[in-house]
Every structure is written in structure tokens, then in C-alpha cells.
Amino acid sequence: MSSKFPIISVTGSSGAGTSTVKHTFEQIFRREGIQAAFIEGDAYHLYDRASMKKAMAEEEARGNRHLSHFGPDANLLKELEETFRSYGATGTGKTRHYVHDAGEAEKFGVPAGTFTEWQDLPEGSDILFYEGLHGAVTLKEQGINIAKHADLKIGVVPVINLEWIQKMHRDNKMRGYTPEDVTKTILRRMPDYVHYITPQFSETDINFQRVPTVDTSNPFVARWIPTPDESLVVIRFKDPRGIDFAYLKTMIQDSFMSRANSIVIPGGKLDLAMQLILTPMIHRLVDLKRRSS
Numbered sequence: 001m002s003s004k005f006p007i008i009s010v011t012g013s014s015g016a017g018t019s020t021v022k023h024t025f026e027q028i029f030r031r032e033g034i035q036a037a038f039i040e041g042d043a044y045h046l047y048d049r050a051s052m053k054k055a056m057a058e059e060e061a062r063g064n065r066h067l068s069h070f071g072p073d074a075n076l077l078k079e080l081e082e083t084f085r086s087y088g089a090t091g092t093g094k095t096r097h098y099v100h101d102a103g104e105a106e107k108f109g110v111p112a113g114t115f116t117e118w119q120d121l122p123e124g125s126d127i128l129f130y131e132g133l134h135g136a137v138t139l140k141e142q143g144i145n146i147a148k149h150a151d152l153k154i155g156v157v158p159v160i161n162l163e164w165i166q167k168m169h170r171d172n173k174m175r176g177y178t179p180e181d182v183t184k185t186i187l188r189r190m191p192d193y194v195h196y197i198t199p200q201f202s203e204t205d206i207n208f209q210r211v212p213t214v215d216t217s218n219p220f221v222a223r224w225i226p227t228p229d230e231s232l233v234v235i236r237f238k239d240p241r242g243i244d245f246a247y248l249k250t251m252i253q254d255s256f257m258s259r260a261n262s263i264v265i266p267g268g269k270l271d272l273a274m275q276l277i278l279t280p281m282i283h284r285l286v287d288l289k290r291r292s293s
């Protein structure tokens with residue numbers, strides 16, 4: 001935690017919608033005149049695509065069929081923690097891009113499945129914004145605690161059938177993987193999903209959980225992603241003190257409280273709800289920073 005160099009961490013599984021949520025944050029930063037430095041979680045993968053394939057094959061030969069991008073063995077989690085620590089202390093740190101497809105390859109000038117070079121984060125930013133798989137990880141035995149460095153931690157967690165549908169469609173349409181490839185990836189990642197992804201959502205300050213209101217019983221044959229209008233979003237606050245639920249209920253039509261710390265909104269109001277909830281929180285972080293500089 002750092003009042004001088006605050007960090008916002010948006011964490012979620014692959015296909016959960018963290019990149020989509022990033023756009024809402026970008027709008028808030030632009031509107032409020034806040035300079036953010038950005039880290040994509042994939043930058044802290046340990047392997048490029050070819051090396052990951054090789055490492056998975058070697059692990060399989062040893063009887064481990066579950067090496068995955070969700071777990072600590074395929075990511076630079078200590079280095080990610082060090083980047084959070086160094087940004088919190090001095091506003092500096094390093095990142096790079098993992099290039100997923102041909103479009104990104106053209107943009108970054110390196111082949112798909114590889115990384116760009118490490119680069120310093122831009123100087124003079126107001127805030128660090130992390131979006132990826134591991135923004136609230138704590139692994140006691142390995143001495144890793146990424147969560148403790150972030151000042152605002154957001155979980156993006158659709159119910160699992162919806163998360164799988166979102167992943168199947170995105171990986172198929174944008175990244176060229178077959179449904180069979182994606183199904184295998186989901187199965188390989190399952191132990192790491194349970195051990196390293198889900199525990200983070202007890203560390204986060206706010207979770208946004210999208211719940212479809214249409215049948216998603218067989219996510220592996222779903223022909224389209226349920227739309228915002230075909231879903232509700234459960235928003236749960238770890239510490240509801242100071243949250244003006246009455247104001248939120250007035251501003252967000254058809255919302256209701258489902259628990260003392262949870263409000264449910266229509267899926268189409270997610271962007272509005274995020275703006276209403278997050279803008280004052282971001283302001284508080286930036287005000288504190290400006291006062292302590």
C-alpha cells in the first residue's frame with residue numbers, strides 16, 4: 001500500500017473480462033485527468049509460447065499434466081511483486097507485452113507468442129494499473145504477497161459457465177484456437193484455477209460477478225456470449241462501510257441489495273455502476289498521492 005504511488009489491481013481468470021473492465025478505467029482516467037501506467041499480467045508469464053509448449057511436454061513426460069499459465073511455475077510472480085513494491089516506493093518499475101496474435105505482432109513488431117523487450121514504466125504517472133491473472137495473489141509458503149502492495153483490488157469473476165463461454169469465443173474468434181484446444185486448456189488449468197486464481201477473490205476489495213439469466217448449462221457448445229441485457233451483475237464489497245448504497249440504488253435503475261455488502265444490477269448498467277463506484281475511490285487515491293508529494 002502506498003499513498004505516494006498508488007496501485008489499482010484488476011484480477012480475473014482468462015476470459016473473465018479484465019481487458020473489458022480496463023476500458024472503463026481508461027475512460028475514468030481520461031475524464032479525470034489522471035496519468036496511469038499500465039501493466040498487462042501476461043507480461044509476467046515465464047515462458048514464450050514455444051518454451052511453454054516445451055515445458056508442458058517435459059512436465060507431462062514426468063507425469064504432471066497440469067503446468068499452466070494460472071500457476072506460479074509458469075509466471076514471474078516474485079518479479080511481479082517486486083515491480084508492485086518498487087512502484088509503491090518510487091513510482092518506477094518494468095513491464096513488457098506478451099504478443100498474442102498477428103494484429104498485436106504488427107503493432108509491437110515481434111512475432112505472435114513472444115515478448116517485447118522489458119521497458120521502464122513511464123515517468124511521472126499518478127497511478128499504476130495492473131490487469132491480469134495474479135493481481136491479488138498471496139502464497140505464504142513461497143513468501144509471495146502481491147495483494148498487500150495494491151491499494152484498490154478489483155475481482156472480475158463471471159460465474160464459471162459464463163467465464164468458459166467468454167474464453168471459448170474470444171480464443172476462437174480472436175486468437176484462432178479450436179474449441180477442442182480451449183477445452184484442453186481449461187482442463188489443464190483446473191488445479192491451478194482452484195489453488196491460485198479463486199483464493200484471490202477473498203483478497204479483493206470489490207468483486208464484480210456477472211451472472212447470466214439465460215441457460216448456459218453446456219458452455220462448450222454455446223453459440224454466443226450472453227449479452228449484458230441477458231445478465232445481472234453481483235457487486236460485493238469486502239468492507240461496505242462508507243459505500244452509499246442508497247445513492248447507488250437511486251442512480252442504477254432496477255438494482256437491489258441482495259446482502260448487506262452486495263448490490264445486484266442489470267448487466268447493461270455495469271459501466272455506469274463502475275463509474276459511480278470507482279470514480280470517488282480513484283479520486284481518493286490520487287488526492288492522497290498529491291497531498292503526500
Ligand SMILES: Nc1ncnc2c1ncn2[C@@H]1O[C@H](COP(=O)(O)OP(=O)(O)OP(=O)(O)O)[C@@H](O)[C@H]1O
Binds near residue numbers: 013020
Ligand atoms: N460484461 C460483459 N458483457 C458481455 N461480454 C463480455 C463482458 N465482459 C467480457 N465480455 C466478453 O468476454 C470475452 C473475454 O473478455 P476479455 O478479453 O476482457 O477477457 P480477459 O479477462 O481480459 O482475458 P485474458 O486475460 O485472457 O486476455 C470478450 O469476448 C468480451 O467481449
Ligand SMILES: O=C(CO)[C@H](O)[C@H](O)COP(=O)(O)O
Binds near residue numbers: 015049133175
Ligand atoms: O489467456 C491467457 C492468459 O491470460 C493466455 O492463455 C496466455 O497469455 C498464453 O497465451 P497463448 O496460449 O495464446 O500463448
